[in-house]
Amino acid sequence: EADIYQTPRYLVIGTGKKITLECSQTMGHDKMYWYQQDPGMELHLIHYSYGVNSTEKGDLSSESTVSRIRTEHFPLTLESARPSHTSQYLCASSSNSNQPQHFGDGTRLSIL
Amino acid sequence: QKEVEQNSGPLSVPEGAIASLNCTYSDRGSQSFFWYRQYSGKSPELIMFIYSNGDKEDGRFTAQLNKASQYVSLLIRDSQPSDSATYLCAVTPPAADKLIFGTGTRLQVFP
Secondary structure, three states, rough: OOEEEOOEEEEEOOOOOOOEEEEEEOOOOOOOEEEEEOOHHHHOEEEEEEOOOOOOEOOOOOOOOOOOEOEEEEEEEEEOHHHHHOEEEEEEEEOOOOOOOOOOOEEEEEEE | OOOOOOOOEEEEEOOOOOEEEEEEEEOOOOOOEEEEOOOOOOOEEEEEEOOOOEEEEOOOEEEEEEOOOEEEEEEEEOOHHHHHHHEEEEOOOOOOOOOOOOOOOEEEOOO
């Protein structure tokens, strides 16, 4: 059983607010990932990390930022939320790139 | 050409039948291959992974890999309505630290 946790599960918030989506894993995985997915649509990689102090942009341009200060923690921040940021955000981790990625339950974000 | 291609479906099969889901990939050097199941509104969950040519079986699921033809497939035997979901194929290209996901195939199993 994969141990990767995302909070909050759901967030409805107004435009212009600063938002941080939390992702934590207890498996000691070096690799962590953030994906964005709209309903019925494909997964898009927006950020990933090789390990502590490493962050990389993914395939889809995003206004969000990430940090990796601790192995187990990979938060995603939106400095000023806009309605276009409404989506589901999924966090995943793996021990290396040839091993499966394990996903958290996701955060469904709605910006009014 | 997309790096990982799947037919979007829906693939409709009757309960008890074999569902066959296919995926092709463009980078011949790809090394690891994964199948995920995603129910509507939920996150992807790993079903199977395969690294070597041939078949790998786990319960009702069989993954098949053919590196020469650059395809990987997933067979679901004795399909159940609870198998109705979107199935995502994912591939690790060479020298990459990320998975490339296909767009998914929607499977519908009807009673």
